[in-house]
Amino acid sequence: MRVLFLCLLLCAGSLAAAGPAAGSPRMACPQLAGTGFPQARVSSAKTEGSYCVLHGVLEPGTHFEIRLPTHGWRGRYLQRGCGGLCGQIPLGPADSAECAAPANSGFAVAADDQGHRSADPSDGRWGAHDPGLRRVFGLTSEHSTARLAKAVIARFYGRAPTYSYYDGCSGGGREAMMLAQRYPDDFDGIVAGAPANNWAPLLGLYQPWLARVNTDANGRDILGAEKLPALHRAVLEACGNGNGNGGLGVITDPRHCGFDPASLACARGTDSPGCLTPAQVHTVRELYRGPRDAAGRNLFNGGEPYGSELAWREWLIGGAHSTAARLGLNYLKYLAYRQNPPAGFDLADVRFTDAEFTALNRLGDRIYNANDPDLSRFRAHGGRLLLYHGWADQAISPWSSIDYYAALERSAGGFAASKEFSRFYLIPGAHHCLTGAGTKVDADFLTPVVDWVEHAKAPEAIRTPIVRDSDGTQLVDQTIRPHDALAPAYPDKASLNTGYDYVGSYR
Template identity: 50%
Template sequence: MMKLLLAALAAVPLGLGVPAPAPRAPVVGCEALSRVELPGVRIASAAPETVRDNEFCAVHGSFTPGTTFTIKMPTSGWTGQYVQQGCSGLCGSVPELDVPPLGYSCTAALAGKLALAATDSGHRGTDTQPATWGADPRRRVEFGLTSEHKLAGVATAVLRAYYGRGPAHRYFDGCSTGGRQGLTLAQRYPADFDGILAGAPVTNLALLSGVFNPWLVRHNTAADGGQILSAEKLPALHAAVASACGEVINDPRQCGFRPASLRCPSGADRPTCLTGAQVAAVQAFYRGPVDRAGRSLFNGGVPYGSELTWTWFIGPAGTRPAATDAAVIALNYLRYLAYPVNPPPTYSLDDVRFDRATVDRLSVVGDALYRADDPDLAAFRARGGKLILYHGWADGVIPPWSTIDYYRAVERRAGGFTRAQSFSRLYLIPAGYHCLFGPDLHRVTEIGVPELLTPLMDWVESGVAPGELEVPTVTATKPPELVRYLTVQPFDALAPVPPAGRH
């Protein structure tokens, strides 16, 4: 009987705009879910679990072609809200389901009243382990396109089995790769979610991992294979940028810092200055990938103000450039995920060519599986979907330019900024690092994390559109009561680019 009931419920479409019912308790015991049968799904366990003093029924399982998932459902007081969490990097493990990343002060999240779920995106492993799973085309498709869409359906069926009804409102929350997953859902599966938070999204993984990261690594590699610039010089470089443009840079496009202004005296090499070779490397980092004719191959380089995040591709003195995080994940992508036929095991970042032919070769697989920059969100919009994009202005891992370029295209497709605001927002956080993580002890002023899950829920469920954000700052020399806030307005990517100042 349970099997037939679930099959019937699973056939119901995921529809949006369902009125929120009153909180409801489960209609079956948690352990009983281990006996539920769903096509293509194996439930390995179902048992009570405590998270931050909140009681959940935790369901662990997998679905074809081997995607592992976890679903956590409140044992009391469920609000009818379901939040699916994205992964990061090349994924390979189920994210911890505690409080969603951008829901740190969300009341329902802290109280344990949200149903939560996540997957490993179809494979097991870390970013530093060889992505040999990419030899299976099904797992590439799962990682690039289908894992989150499938989980939305599986979670709906499990929620219906446990509570007797499915979610009233569905949300997706992800950053970095999770941001890409969120955009993929809005673009390719517009009926799955009512609201999507997409932070620092990888809109074009092929060019990020196949061109941008190799560019950074190669331009920090000396003739002897060592680093040109080491991490010990980053604080001085950042201090020089802050002196020129401000500790909190509201828009790096207005910064006129010149790396040559930090050049060491002839023959000198000190922690507080840059050699000629280091000046050239830093200029290349800010400029981003170009071909021999100076034509851009990516959406720019790292932004001014991001220097303390360059440890992504720069290590302490003695580090080999090929051992940095950026180099490892780029080579992993290029060897196992980038091409229809994998290159030989001897392939290295030295083999990357910065030209249009490389971009075209990377686009064959990248455009089909990993690209998430289609600006046509008409179907998502028509179903009442709401999208909040956010990005840190000081993100040196995934620079904000690609997100700005994407939202500019969204605005144009929607008919301008005002029409795009009816279903979407972009927030750019001054001095915000990748996925707004921090703080960083090298900076005097730290940027806090704005709470975005509640504004998204209010927009979807009550029609209250988010306006300006109040982003907290933390200053080491001041007590908490003197913390000030930065006001961040929704960003208009079609607005004229402000002129840069001069150092």
């Protein structure tokens, strides 16, 4: 799994001067070691770089790390979310430049492993026979860590944080939405990136679909990685905006793209990296459309977006070893049902039916899904939410966020009313959690939320340039604005990324 599941980097040095008054520690860092807090134990406390770093355990088994600036604390608390099925604390080395940035901006920082330890964030075996651990992972870990961290902060500095923020992407984005919906008083500002909020059908149907439709009868990939560059180039030639390196740019909105994979079909009896066989044409179409039942109704909001093709290599290619296959199978075998399926259960056993959708959501709605669009309590608390999603997200279809935000707008009383406490941004050319296929989006979403919470400066336009991972070369320069999910899209009628008929709804 990529580092996106391990650490969300923060570039917020500009925040330091504008924040609340600085605070100084009231006690030495080592004095926190061994101290007791309700349902928690601090096992170690020592100074590392600019932080007093605490490690410990929240009952029954959530490992946490809390970092307290040893000087210049400005009354801010930041909690970071964890992606995938977690199992690791998503913070880099305390003395690294990127993870020292929060200290320089006056943040105390914390994160946890969501109740279990695992070297692989697609491993779900920890929850196979423990409903309690499932509940900690799905529902309570982030709330518990927030309560603990605030108590530790109050003891160390002599006062509680003035402002509290949460920043998470993917699984961390699901956690962010869960906090806004079920624990609305915990945080003042929340950043939710590519949220996996529609968790049960995402893990139980969407990921298995991505793996299944690209697997032949012998368990091999139908569409191999060698085909992706030509496919991606053909899509951009048909639908790119031309505003980027090489002139092809990015796809501003996949709903306006009518690319047909059959236009790249190989000549009869031939096969090469520059064309698609009949089986591959069919697979690509199925990927763009997403999981469906026998009646053609979608079992998840959308499919793979046009423009995401280069990132398929790291997500859905590789048969049973692909990220999509491992996440889907681990969820279904160990976490999805009250009674686990037989030990021999495999992706070939997944049923893409309305009945299966309903079965998955029985447990999903209780502890995993974060689909409630009514954020009135979060709004009344004064909370501010910024939600973002990449238009080229290969892991979680952006239509999931579009549908959720449309429901949020309706619940709030329309687009204008929703903007009183929330913003939603769609980013052309951005892969999952803003990274993938050798590029990343060089954007900062936390600073606008801090400005909104602390200075009532609501975010509008945000610059989201795309750069090459290897050397930082800018490939695309773009600025995005808040998206109205209820506005007419005027899609291309031939587009495979339109006309979704989702069996679920956001209530």
